[in-house]
Structures are given as C-alpha cells and as structure tokens.
Amino acid sequence: METSTFFSVFQLMKFMQYQSMKRMEKMDLKPSQAGVLFSLKHWGEQSQKQLAERVGITPPSMTVALRKMEEKGYVTRRQDEKDQRVVKIHLAPKGEECIEGIQRVIREMEEIVYQGISREEILLMKRLLAEMKKNLLNSKDFKGVDMDTIIEKTCPSARGSF
Structure with missing residues (x-):
C-alpha cells in the first residue's frame, strides 16, 4: 500500500488538511466556515440555502455555522430588498480579514510542502496533476457529471477564489 501513488497523494492530502485545520483553529475557524467566507467572497451575497x-x-x-460566524462578526444578515421573506448573508469586514488569514495559511502550507523542491519540479508536478485530473474527468465514471457542482460542493474555494 505504501508504494501506491494513490495512497501517497491521499496521505499527503490528509496531512495537509490536518495542518491547515490546526492553523485555522488559531483563527477560531472551522473548514466549513472558511468555505462560507470564500463562497461569499467569490459569489457575493447569498441565501442560507445557496451557501x-x-x-x-x-x-x-449551515444555520449553526452562520449563527457562530455572525456572533464573531464574520458575516451579517440582511433582508433581500426585492423579497422581504428572503434573508441574504453578507461578508463582513472581519470576514474579509479572515480570508486574508486563510490565504496566508495556504501560502505557509505551500512553503512547507515545497521545501527542497525546485521551481521546475513544482511546475512539472502541477502539469502532471492537471493531466491526472483530465484523465479522471475523461473516464467513463465522470461522463455526464456536472463538475462545477462537484467542485462547489467539495471545495468551494477552488473556483478561482485564491
């Protein structure tokens, strides 16, 4: 199992996830809350259901997460101007600051994992990962699947947010 590339990538992903979660805890943030902040930053105001x-x-x-985030000053709620029954969630200035902190965590994680790896090797790795992703997307298992929906649900920050 340890010689499997799949296992190595999976293990690396888990190690990075653990380290980034530990760093986000220092900012008093959970991963889903970080996802809320990036979603609001990328798509602007949204309903609770959309988020x-x-x-x-x-x-x-989401109700629990938003209540906690509102208490911390990361988000605000406002009634929709067009439909008073709808409440829209907005990114507060403190939430904007958190996004900067999350981006800093991402940069720190990249600095750690790229130690001892040349710029050329990093570029090669990115190219190889892109090719692997393309291979997966071209497999029969992904035929007819809306990848934007999968990306939004599994990693909302992955759509050009940072």
Missing part, C-alpha cells in the same frame, strides 16, 4: 449547497453541508449545519 449550504455551495459549501456542501446540510441546512441545519
């Missing part, structure tokens, strides 16, 4: 779908958590979990 839940984009971040990939249940509406009740």
Whole structure:
C-alpha cells in the first residue's frame, strides 16, 4: 500500500488538511466556515440555502455555522430588498480579514510542502496533476457529471477564489 501513488497523494492530502485545520483553529475557524467566507467572497451575497449547497453541508449545519460566524462578526444578515421573506448573508469586514488569514495559511502550507523542491519540479508536478485530473474527468465514471457542482460542493474555494 505504501508504494501506491494513490495512497501517497491521499496521505499527503490528509496531512495537509490536518495542518491547515490546526492553523485555522488559531483563527477560531472551522473548514466549513472558511468555505462560507470564500463562497461569499467569490459569489457575493447569498441565501442560507445557496451557501449550504455551495459549501456542501446540510441546512441545519449551515444555520449553526452562520449563527457562530455572525456572533464573531464574520458575516451579517440582511433582508433581500426585492423579497422581504428572503434573508441574504453578507461578508463582513472581519470576514474579509479572515480570508486574508486563510490565504496566508495556504501560502505557509505551500512553503512547507515545497521545501527542497525546485521551481521546475513544482511546475512539472502541477502539469502532471492537471493531466491526472483530465484523465479522471475523461473516464467513463465522470461522463455526464456536472463538475462545477462537484467542485462547489467539495471545495468551494477552488473556483478561482485564491
């Protein structure tokens, strides 16, 4: 198992996830909350339902996350001007600052994992990963699948947000 490239990539992903979560804890943020912040930054104001779908958590979990984020000053709620029944979630200035902190965590993680790796090797790795991704997307398992929906639900920050 240890010689499997798949296992190595999976293990690396888990190590990076663990380290980034530890760093986000220092900012008093959970990964789903970071996803909410990036979603608001990228798509602007959204309903609670839209956020839940984009971040990939249940509406009740989103209710809890938003309540905590509102208490911390990361987001604000406002009634929609066109439809008073709809409440829109907005990114507060403190939430903007958190995004900068999350981006800093990402840069720190890249500095750690790229130690001892040349710029050329990093570029080669990115090219190889892009090719592997293309191969997966071209496989029969992905035929007819809306990849934008999968990306939004599994990693909302991956769509050009940083």
